[in-house]
Protein backbone atom coordinates (compact mmCIF):
# COMPACT_ATOMS: atom_id res chain seq x y z
CA UNK A 1 0.00 0.00 0.00
CA UNK A 2 1.23 3.50 -0.85
CA UNK A 3 1.38 5.69 2.21
CA UNK A 4 0.34 9.31 1.70
CA UNK A 5 2.74 11.80 3.27
CA UNK A 6 1.57 13.22 6.55
CA UNK A 7 1.14 16.93 6.08
CA UNK A 8 1.87 19.31 8.86
CA UNK A 9 0.78 22.86 9.38
CA UNK A 10 2.88 25.89 10.36
CA UNK A 11 1.31 29.31 10.78
CA UNK A 12 2.96 32.67 10.07
CA UNK A 13 1.30 35.76 11.47
CA UNK A 14 1.33 39.01 9.50
CA UNK A 15 -0.29 42.28 10.57
CA UNK A 16 -3.34 41.57 8.44
CA UNK A 17 -3.61 37.79 8.44
CA UNK A 18 -2.27 34.47 9.66
CA UNK A 19 -1.05 32.35 6.75
CA UNK A 20 -1.32 28.58 7.11
CA UNK A 21 1.49 26.62 5.44
CA UNK A 22 0.87 22.93 4.83
CA UNK A 23 4.14 21.09 4.29
CA UNK A 24 4.59 17.59 2.89
CA UNK A 25 1.00 17.72 1.70
CA UNK A 26 -0.86 15.84 -1.00
CA UNK A 27 -3.24 17.65 -3.34
CA UNK A 28 -6.01 15.26 -2.33
CA UNK A 29 -6.06 17.02 1.08
CA UNK A 30 -6.44 20.51 -0.40
CA UNK A 31 -10.21 20.69 0.29
CA UNK A 32 -9.57 19.83 3.93
CA UNK A 33 -6.92 22.56 4.20
CA UNK A 34 -9.21 25.07 2.46
CA UNK A 35 -11.96 24.44 5.00
CA UNK A 36 -14.29 23.04 2.36
CA UNK A 37 -14.78 26.38 0.58
CA UNK A 38 -15.55 26.33 -3.13
CA UNK A 39 -12.15 25.79 -4.66
CA UNK A 40 -11.36 27.23 -8.09
CA UNK A 41 -7.94 26.37 -9.53
CA UNK A 42 -5.91 28.87 -11.56
CA UNK A 43 -2.93 27.42 -13.42
CA UNK A 44 -0.94 27.74 -16.64
CA UNK A 45 -1.24 25.44 -19.66
CA UNK A 46 2.16 23.96 -19.00
CA UNK A 47 1.52 22.85 -15.42
CA UNK A 48 -1.97 21.74 -16.47
CA UNK A 49 -0.60 19.52 -19.24
CA UNK A 50 1.43 17.56 -16.67
CA UNK A 51 -1.12 17.40 -13.85
CA UNK A 52 -4.57 17.65 -15.49
CA UNK A 53 -5.87 14.43 -13.98
CA UNK A 54 -5.38 15.67 -10.43
CA UNK A 55 -6.42 19.27 -11.06
CA UNK A 56 -9.68 18.32 -12.78
CA UNK A 57 -11.17 17.42 -9.40
CA UNK A 58 -12.01 21.16 -9.31
CA UNK A 59 -13.09 23.83 -11.81
CA UNK A 60 -9.88 24.96 -13.55
CA UNK A 61 -9.05 28.28 -15.20
CA UNK A 62 -5.94 28.20 -17.44
CA UNK A 63 -3.78 30.72 -19.22
CA UNK A 64 -0.69 30.26 -21.43
CA UNK A 65 2.60 29.75 -19.54
CA UNK A 66 5.34 32.38 -19.46
CA UNK A 67 6.27 35.76 -18.05
CA UNK A 68 4.86 37.45 -21.18
CA UNK A 69 1.38 36.46 -19.96
CA UNK A 70 1.78 38.04 -16.53
CA UNK A 71 -0.23 41.04 -17.67
CA UNK A 72 -3.57 42.80 -17.54
CA UNK A 73 -4.97 40.84 -20.52
CA UNK A 74 -4.61 37.61 -18.55
CA UNK A 75 -6.16 39.24 -15.48
CA UNK A 76 -9.19 40.29 -17.58
CA UNK A 77 -9.54 36.79 -19.02
CA UNK A 78 -9.39 35.21 -15.55
CA UNK A 79 -11.96 37.66 -14.15
CA UNK A 80 -14.41 36.81 -16.95
CA UNK A 81 -14.01 33.13 -16.20
CA UNK A 82 -14.52 33.69 -12.49
CA UNK A 83 -17.80 35.48 -13.27
CA UNK A 84 -18.84 32.59 -15.54
CA UNK A 85 -18.11 30.12 -12.73
CA UNK A 86 -20.15 32.20 -10.29
CA UNK A 87 -17.19 32.79 -7.97
CA UNK A 88 -18.16 34.71 -4.85
CA UNK A 89 -17.14 35.35 -1.24
CA UNK A 90 -17.47 31.64 -0.45
CA UNK A 91 -15.00 30.71 -3.17
CA UNK A 92 -11.26 30.40 -2.80
CA UNK A 93 -8.95 30.88 -5.77
CA UNK A 94 -6.00 28.50 -5.62
CA UNK A 95 -3.02 29.27 -7.88
CA UNK A 96 -1.23 26.08 -8.86
CA UNK A 97 2.03 26.86 -10.60
CA UNK A 98 5.25 28.84 -10.62
CA UNK A 99 5.73 32.47 -9.65
CA UNK A 100 3.82 33.77 -12.66
CA UNK A 101 0.72 31.86 -11.57
CA UNK A 102 1.04 32.80 -7.88
CA UNK A 103 1.54 36.49 -8.76
CA UNK A 104 -1.52 36.57 -11.05
CA UNK A 105 -3.58 34.65 -8.50
CA UNK A 106 -2.80 37.06 -5.67
CA UNK A 107 -3.52 40.06 -7.84
CA UNK A 108 -6.80 38.80 -9.32
CA UNK A 109 -7.99 37.70 -5.88
CA UNK A 110 -7.24 41.17 -4.49
CA UNK A 111 -9.45 42.93 -7.01
CA UNK A 112 -12.21 40.42 -7.85
CA UNK A 113 -15.34 41.56 -5.95
CA UNK A 114 -13.01 43.86 -3.98
CA UNK A 115 -11.17 40.86 -2.63
CA UNK A 116 -11.76 37.12 -2.55
CA UNK A 117 -9.98 34.40 -0.61
CA UNK A 118 -6.95 32.82 -2.20
CA UNK A 119 -4.15 30.34 -1.67
CA UNK A 120 -1.20 28.82 -3.48
CA UNK A 121 0.08 25.41 -4.47
CA UNK A 122 3.56 26.47 -5.65
CA UNK A 123 4.97 24.00 -8.19
CA UNK A 124 8.42 25.43 -9.03
CA UNK A 125 11.33 25.60 -6.59
CA UNK A 126 11.36 29.38 -7.00
CA UNK A 127 7.67 29.68 -6.16
CA UNK A 128 8.01 27.33 -3.15
CA UNK A 129 10.87 29.22 -1.51
CA UNK A 130 10.23 32.74 -2.77
CA UNK A 131 7.30 33.90 -4.94
CA UNK A 132 4.49 32.27 -2.92
CA UNK A 133 5.73 33.81 0.32
CA UNK A 134 5.45 37.39 1.49
CA UNK A 135 2.18 38.64 0.05
CA UNK A 136 3.62 40.67 -2.82
CA UNK A 137 1.90 40.02 -6.11
CA UNK A 138 1.41 41.78 -9.37
CA UNK A 139 1.71 41.98 -13.12
CA UNK A 140 4.06 43.45 -15.70
CA UNK A 141 3.17 46.45 -17.83
CA UNK A 142 5.07 46.25 -21.12
CA UNK A 143 8.76 46.15 -20.27
CA UNK A 144 8.13 47.25 -16.67
CA UNK A 145 8.26 44.17 -14.43
CA UNK A 146 5.88 43.98 -11.45
CA UNK A 147 4.80 47.56 -12.10
CA UNK A 148 1.24 47.04 -10.84
CA UNK A 149 0.22 44.99 -7.84
CA UNK A 150 -0.97 44.72 -4.27
CA UNK A 151 0.37 43.39 -1.00
CA UNK A 152 -2.06 40.87 0.43
CA UNK A 153 -1.32 37.62 2.25
CA UNK A 154 -2.82 34.33 1.03
CA UNK A 155 -5.05 32.26 3.30
CA UNK A 156 -2.93 29.18 2.75
CA UNK A 157 0.15 27.83 1.03
CA UNK A 158 0.09 24.15 0.24
CA UNK A 159 3.36 22.33 -0.49
CA UNK A 160 2.97 19.14 -2.53
CA UNK A 161 6.48 18.14 -3.63
CA UNK A 162 5.23 15.57 -6.13
CA UNK A 163 4.67 18.45 -8.59
CA UNK A 164 8.45 18.83 -8.81
CA UNK A 165 8.74 15.56 -10.70
CA UNK A 166 7.74 17.36 -13.90
CA UNK A 167 9.80 20.52 -13.28
CA UNK A 168 12.49 20.97 -16.00
CA UNK A 169 16.11 20.92 -14.73
CA UNK A 170 16.70 24.53 -15.78
CA UNK A 171 13.89 25.61 -13.45
CA UNK A 172 15.46 23.63 -10.59
CA UNK A 173 18.71 25.50 -11.20
CA UNK A 174 16.88 28.83 -11.30
CA UNK A 175 15.25 28.16 -7.93
CA UNK A 176 18.51 27.10 -6.30
CA UNK A 177 19.91 30.59 -6.83
CA UNK A 178 17.39 31.89 -4.26
CA UNK A 179 18.13 28.96 -1.93
CA UNK A 180 21.85 29.74 -2.00
CA UNK A 181 20.95 33.41 -1.45
CA UNK A 182 19.02 32.45 1.72
CA UNK A 183 22.01 30.44 2.97
CA UNK A 184 24.41 33.33 2.31
CA UNK A 185 22.37 35.96 4.14
CA UNK A 186 20.81 33.97 6.97
CA UNK A 187 21.84 30.37 7.41
CA UNK A 188 25.45 29.16 7.54
CA UNK A 189 24.34 25.62 8.40
CA UNK A 190 22.14 25.51 5.28
CA UNK A 191 25.21 26.60 3.30
CA UNK A 192 27.25 23.64 4.52
CA UNK A 193 24.34 21.25 3.92
CA UNK A 194 24.21 22.50 0.31
CA UNK A 195 27.97 21.92 0.03
CA UNK A 196 27.47 18.31 1.15
CA UNK A 197 24.79 17.42 -1.44
CA UNK A 198 24.22 18.01 -5.17
CA UNK A 199 21.29 19.05 -7.33
CA UNK A 200 20.90 15.43 -8.35
CA UNK A 201 20.64 14.37 -4.68
CA UNK A 202 17.79 16.83 -4.14
CA UNK A 203 16.01 15.67 -7.29
CA UNK A 204 16.28 12.04 -6.26
CA UNK A 205 15.56 12.17 -2.55
CA UNK A 206 12.10 13.19 -1.38
CA UNK A 207 13.12 13.70 2.26
CA UNK A 208 16.07 15.89 1.34
CA UNK A 209 14.01 18.19 -0.88
CA UNK A 210 11.18 18.33 1.67
CA UNK A 211 13.58 19.48 4.40
CA UNK A 212 15.23 21.96 2.06
CA UNK A 213 11.98 23.59 0.91
CA UNK A 214 10.60 23.82 4.43
CA UNK A 215 13.79 25.36 5.77
CA UNK A 216 13.85 27.95 2.98
CA UNK A 217 10.15 28.74 3.23
CA UNK A 218 10.78 29.35 6.95
CA UNK A 219 13.70 31.70 6.22
CA UNK A 220 11.66 33.86 3.86
CA UNK A 221 8.54 33.79 6.08
CA UNK A 222 10.53 34.75 9.17
CA UNK A 223 12.34 37.60 7.43
CA UNK A 224 9.09 38.93 5.96
CA UNK A 225 6.99 38.67 9.13
CA UNK A 226 9.73 40.47 11.07
CA UNK A 227 9.82 43.31 8.53
CA UNK A 228 6.59 43.34 6.55
CA UNK A 229 7.05 46.88 5.28
CA UNK A 230 10.64 46.49 4.08
CA UNK A 231 12.33 48.89 6.43
CA UNK A 232 15.32 46.72 7.32
CA UNK A 233 15.89 42.96 7.31
CA UNK A 234 13.63 42.25 4.33
CA UNK A 235 16.03 44.24 2.18
CA UNK A 236 18.62 41.50 2.77
CA UNK A 237 16.57 39.34 0.39
CA UNK A 238 17.86 41.64 -2.35
CA UNK A 239 21.33 40.11 -1.99
CA UNK A 240 22.64 39.58 -5.54
CA UNK A 241 19.62 41.35 -7.01
CA UNK A 242 20.95 44.90 -7.44
CA UNK A 243 23.54 44.00 -10.07
CA UNK A 244 21.46 40.91 -10.92
CA UNK A 245 18.49 42.96 -12.12
CA UNK A 246 20.74 45.20 -14.21
CA UNK A 247 22.29 42.15 -15.91
CA UNK A 248 18.89 40.47 -16.42
CA UNK A 249 17.67 43.64 -18.02
CA UNK A 250 20.57 43.87 -20.47
CA UNK A 251 21.20 40.22 -21.29
CA UNK A 252 17.80 38.52 -21.17
CA UNK A 253 19.19 35.61 -19.16
CA UNK A 254 17.17 33.58 -16.61
CA UNK A 255 16.58 35.34 -13.30
CA UNK A 256 18.51 32.72 -11.30
CA UNK A 257 21.56 33.11 -13.57
CA UNK A 258 21.51 36.89 -13.20
CA UNK A 259 21.16 36.63 -9.42
CA UNK A 260 24.04 34.15 -9.28
CA UNK A 261 26.34 36.56 -11.14
CA UNK A 262 24.99 39.38 -8.98
CA UNK A 263 25.83 37.43 -5.81
CA UNK A 264 29.38 36.81 -7.02
CA UNK A 265 29.76 40.55 -7.71
CA UNK A 266 28.36 41.40 -4.26
CA UNK A 267 30.79 38.91 -2.65
CA UNK A 268 33.70 40.44 -4.55
CA UNK A 269 32.61 43.88 -3.49
CA UNK A 270 32.30 42.69 0.12
CA UNK A 271 35.95 41.59 -0.08
CA UNK A 272 37.18 44.66 -2.00
CA UNK A 273 35.68 47.20 0.37
CA UNK A 274 37.09 45.26 3.26
CA UNK A 275 34.99 47.18 5.79
CA UNK A 276 33.19 43.98 6.83
CA UNK A 277 36.34 41.80 6.67
CA UNK A 278 34.58 39.27 4.45
CA UNK A 279 36.84 36.61 2.93
CA UNK A 280 34.65 33.71 1.79
CA UNK A 281 33.87 34.67 -1.83
CA UNK A 282 35.67 31.61 -3.22
CA UNK A 283 33.51 29.24 -1.20
CA UNK A 284 30.36 30.90 -2.52
CA UNK A 285 31.53 30.86 -6.14
CA UNK A 286 32.28 27.15 -5.75
CA UNK A 287 28.80 26.40 -4.39
CA UNK A 288 27.04 28.35 -7.15
CA UNK A 289 29.05 26.51 -9.81
CA UNK A 290 28.25 23.19 -8.15
CA UNK A 291 24.54 23.92 -8.63
CA UNK A 292 25.14 24.72 -12.34
CA UNK A 293 24.79 28.46 -11.91
CA UNK A 294 27.01 30.85 -13.93
CA UNK A 295 29.58 32.82 -11.92
CA UNK A 296 30.84 35.26 -14.54
CA UNK A 297 29.69 37.00 -17.66
CA UNK A 298 31.12 38.81 -20.67
CA UNK A 299 29.44 42.16 -20.48
CA UNK A 300 29.69 45.86 -21.15
CA UNK A 301 30.50 47.20 -17.70
CA UNK A 302 29.56 50.76 -18.56
CA UNK A 303 26.11 49.69 -19.74
CA UNK A 304 25.47 47.58 -16.63
CA UNK A 305 26.50 50.50 -14.49
CA UNK A 306 24.09 52.81 -16.36
CA UNK A 307 21.16 50.46 -15.78
CA UNK A 308 22.16 50.04 -12.15
CA UNK A 309 22.13 53.78 -11.63
CA UNK A 310 18.49 53.82 -12.70
CA UNK A 311 17.65 51.03 -10.23
CA UNK A 312 14.80 51.78 -7.86
CA UNK A 313 16.99 51.14 -4.83
CA UNK A 314 19.20 54.09 -5.76
CA UNK A 315 19.02 56.83 -3.16
CA UNK A 316 20.32 60.25 -4.18
CA UNK A 317 23.89 59.66 -5.26
CA UNK A 318 24.35 56.14 -3.91
CA UNK A 319 23.08 52.57 -3.85
CA UNK A 320 21.88 50.48 -0.93
CA UNK A 321 23.91 47.33 -1.35
CA UNK A 322 23.58 44.03 0.46
CA UNK A 323 27.05 42.83 1.42
CA UNK A 324 28.21 39.84 3.45
CA UNK A 325 30.04 39.94 6.72
CA UNK A 326 30.44 36.21 6.68
CA UNK A 327 28.46 33.30 5.19
CA UNK A 328 25.08 33.43 6.96
CA UNK A 329 25.29 37.10 7.87
CA UNK A 330 24.52 40.08 5.63
CA UNK A 331 24.40 43.82 6.06
CA UNK A 332 22.84 46.76 4.25
CA UNK A 333 25.63 49.11 3.19
CA UNK A 334 25.17 52.46 1.52
CA UNK A 335 27.72 52.91 -1.25
CA UNK A 336 28.23 56.10 -3.22
CA UNK A 337 28.00 55.78 -6.98
CA UNK A 338 31.56 57.10 -7.26
CA UNK A 339 32.88 54.33 -4.98
CA UNK A 340 30.89 51.70 -6.79
CA UNK A 341 32.15 52.86 -10.18
CA UNK A 342 35.72 52.70 -8.90
CA UNK A 343 35.38 48.99 -8.05
CA UNK A 344 32.97 48.00 -10.78
CA UNK A 345 35.42 46.45 -13.28
CA UNK A 346 37.10 44.40 -10.54
CA UNK A 347 33.93 42.88 -9.09
CA UNK A 348 31.98 41.88 -12.20
Ligand SMILES: NC(=O)c1ccc[n+]([C@@H]2O[C@H](COP(=O)([O-])OP(=O)(O)OC[C@H]3O[C@@H](n4cnc5c(N)ncnc54)[C@H](O)[C@@H]3O)[C@@H](O)[C@H]2O)c1
Pocket residue numbers: 044046047050065066067070097098099100101103123124125126127130131132133134135136137138146163164165166167168171174
Ligand atom coordinates in the same frame (compact mmCIF):
# COMPACT_ATOMS: atom_id res chain seq x y z
N1 LIG B 1 5.70 37.85 -5.49
C1 LIG B 1 6.94 37.70 -5.15
O1 LIG B 1 7.36 38.01 -4.03
C2 LIG B 1 7.90 37.12 -6.15
C3 LIG B 1 9.18 36.72 -5.76
C4 LIG B 1 10.02 36.15 -6.71
C5 LIG B 1 9.59 35.99 -8.01
N2 LIG B 1 8.33 36.39 -8.35
C6 LIG B 1 7.83 36.22 -9.73
O2 LIG B 1 7.85 34.84 -10.04
C7 LIG B 1 8.03 34.66 -11.44
C8 LIG B 1 9.09 33.60 -11.64
O3 LIG B 1 8.65 32.39 -11.08
P1 LIG B 1 8.99 30.98 -11.74
O4 LIG B 1 10.43 30.89 -11.98
O5 LIG B 1 8.30 29.93 -10.97
O6 LIG B 1 8.34 31.22 -13.19
P2 LIG B 1 7.13 30.55 -13.99
O7 LIG B 1 5.87 30.60 -13.22
O8 LIG B 1 7.15 31.17 -15.32
O9 LIG B 1 7.58 29.04 -14.09
C9 LIG B 1 8.69 28.68 -14.89
C10 LIG B 1 8.30 27.63 -15.92
O10 LIG B 1 8.15 26.39 -15.23
C11 LIG B 1 6.88 25.83 -15.52
N3 LIG B 1 6.49 25.03 -14.37
C12 LIG B 1 6.23 25.46 -13.11
N4 LIG B 1 6.01 24.42 -12.29
C13 LIG B 1 6.14 23.31 -13.05
C14 LIG B 1 6.04 21.92 -12.78
N5 LIG B 1 5.83 21.45 -11.54
N6 LIG B 1 6.21 21.05 -13.80
C15 LIG B 1 6.48 21.50 -15.07
N7 LIG B 1 6.60 22.79 -15.38
C16 LIG B 1 6.43 23.69 -14.37
C17 LIG B 1 5.98 27.00 -15.85
O11 LIG B 1 4.88 26.60 -16.63
C18 LIG B 1 6.96 27.90 -16.61
O12 LIG B 1 7.05 27.46 -17.93
C19 LIG B 1 8.40 36.02 -12.00
O13 LIG B 1 7.27 36.56 -12.66
C20 LIG B 1 8.73 36.84 -10.78
O14 LIG B 1 8.46 38.22 -10.93
C21 LIG B 1 7.48 36.94 -7.46
Ligand SMILES: [Zn+2]
Pocket residue numbers: 178241255259
Ligand atom coordinates in the same frame (compact mmCIF):
# COMPACT_ATOMS: atom_id res chain seq x y z
ZN1 LIG C 1 15.07 36.65 -7.12
